[in-house]
Amino acid sequence: MDEDFINAGDGLIGKLKEAQVQLRSTCQGLSPALAEQCCEKGKLYDLCRKLVRIGKLEFLHEPEQATAFNYTLLRRDRRPASQIRPNTAKPAVR
Numbered sequence: 001m002d003e004d005f006i007n008a009g010d011g012l013i014g015k016l017k018e019a020q021v022q023l024r025s026t027c028q029g030l031s032p033a034l035a036e037q038c039c040e041k042g043k044l045y046d047l048c049r050k051l052v053r054i055g056k057l058e059f060l061h062e063p064e065q066a067t068a069f070n071y072t073l074l075r076r077d078r079r080p081a082s083q084i085r086p087n088t089a090k091p092a093v094r
Contacts, residue, residue, distance in 0.1 A: 027035050048071075055069030 027038070030038070052069045052071060056066045059065035059069070
């Protein structure tokens with residue numbers, strides 16, 4: 001194997017480990033309910049990504065139908081994906 005290839009792989013592994021440490025420390029500061037909500041949201045997003053890919057493959061020869069499978073509803077306001085944000089909705093005042 002090429003030495004540059006191995007070094008690039010080691011660099012990627014190091015970045016992944018750093019991201020995991022940062023994620024762990026961020027999650028430890030969350031309430032258990034919010035941590036569970038974030039976990040479930042991640043699972044839902046992953047399933048949606050799979051459905052988008054399946055839809056695009058299913059309608060590969062029908063471009064108009066294939067474009068209906070996209071992420072626009074999931075990525076409405078283009079927030080940074082790495083941020084963990086609690087729901088800040090306030091109860092209605094009567």
